[in-house]
Amino acid sequence: MRALRYTEYGGPQVLELGEAAEPHARPGQVRIVVRASSVNPIDHKVRSGAMGSDPAALPKIPGVDAAGVVDEVGPGVDGVAVGDAVLGLGSATAAELAVLDHFTAKPEAMDWAEAAALPLGAETAARALDLLGVGAGRTLLVEGAAGGVGSAAVQLAVARGATVIGTASERNHDYLRRLGAVPTTYGEGLADRVRTLAPGGVDAVLDTAGKGSLPQLVQLVDDPAQVVSIADFGAPELGARVTSGGERAAYALAEAVRLYGEGRYTVEVERTFPLAEGSEAHRLSENGHVRGKLVLMVGDG
Numbered sequence: 001m002r003a004l005r006y007t008e009y010g011g012p013q014v015l016e017l018g019e020a021a022e023p024h025a026r027p028g029q030v031r032i033v034v035r036a037s038s039v040n041p042i043d044h045k046v047r048s049g050a051m052g053s054d055p056a057a058l059p060k061i062p063g064v065d066a067a068g069v070v071d072e073v074g075p076g077v078d079g080v081a082v083g084d085a086v087l088g089l090g091s092a093t094a095a096e097l098a099v100l101d102h103f104t105a106k107p108e109a110m111d112w113a114e115a116a117a118l119p120l121g122a123e124t125a126a127r128a129l130d131l132l133g134v135g136a137g138r139t140l141l142v143e144g145a146a147g148g149v150g151s152a153a154v155q156l157a158v159a160r161g162a163t164v165i166g167t168a169s170e171r172n173h174d175y176l177r178r179l180g181a182v183p184t185t186y187g188e189g190l191a192d193r194v195r196t197l198a199p200g201g202v203d204a205v206l207d208t209a210g211k212g213s214l215p216q217l218v219q220l221v222d223d224p225a226q227v228v229s230i231a232d233f234g235a236p237e238l239g240a241r242v243t244s245g246g247e248r249a250a251y252a253l254a255e256a257v258r259l260y261g262e263g264r265y266t267v268e269v270e271r272t273f274p275l276a277e278g279s280e281a282h283r284l285s286e287n288g289h290v291r292g293k294l295v296l297m298v299g300d301g
Helices: 039-048 112-117 119-132 150-161 172-180 188-195 215-218 251-261 275-287
Strands: 002-005 016-019 028-038 065-073 083-089 097-105 139-143 164-168 182-184 206-207 227-229 269-274 293-297
Touching: 016 275, 028 112, 028 275, 039 182, 065 097, 065 112, 065 119, 083 112, 083 119, 083 150, 083 251, 083 293, 097 251, 112 269, 112 293, 119 150, 119 206, 119 227, 119 251, 139 150, 139 215, 150 164, 150 172, 150 251, 164 188, 172 182, 182 188, 188 293, 206 215, 215 293, 269 275, 275 293
Parallel strands: 139 164, 139 206, 164 182, 206 227, 269 293
Antiparallel strands: 002 016, 028 065, 028 097, 028 293, 065 083, 083 097
């Protein structure tokens, strides 16, 4: 099968389209003919070697979420059949075939790019919101609210009845309003701006950006543990927490799909690329300032 792959750690230029062995579904998994696979910050962190390098693990295919058509069902999987359209989470998804560990049915009204862009953002956001106890009557600040995880967090928190303040560049403020958040800019003076918008204070903070704002963010809550970051691994030094995997909030896939069907959840795809242009997609993702997600279109996608 064709796959986006790299044989050495480094910048986006190490990515190339090549041949790879076909994966197969194991117990609890399904294999899909991939129609689209999204690009996430974790992809370029792993590819660059920032998360550690293991030459024995190379060559490697990036990608953790995708959408496609089931063509192989592993033992112990019920309610899914060959030919079903699904979206979900797995590994090595930037390829013609990929195995998913967590999945749900793709709504007919959702296009392939949207479907591929949904899973990791929704799952990561839900996992963080659960850690923070976000629900009705709570006020949440999302740092980096226009990105893939940030926009998912805004919508899931609003659906849970929370009031949400989101940071983003001014060009994305109308977008945040459409998602249900009160927008503000990030950077110097953030704490003062948030206190003006929420005189009663904020109950929880989710940092999706990892751009060094944690010293300001912990000032906004009574307990630094009510700040969770998905990207700043120095958070515990300030008493904040990090969520970076562990047990998946897999229920979030079906929750986001349900909200999508109710018109209460949207998936923003800033741009799509053919699989052969995966290095360019990685370059743009690594530069930041992406609204929503970048998606690689595969096969007939």
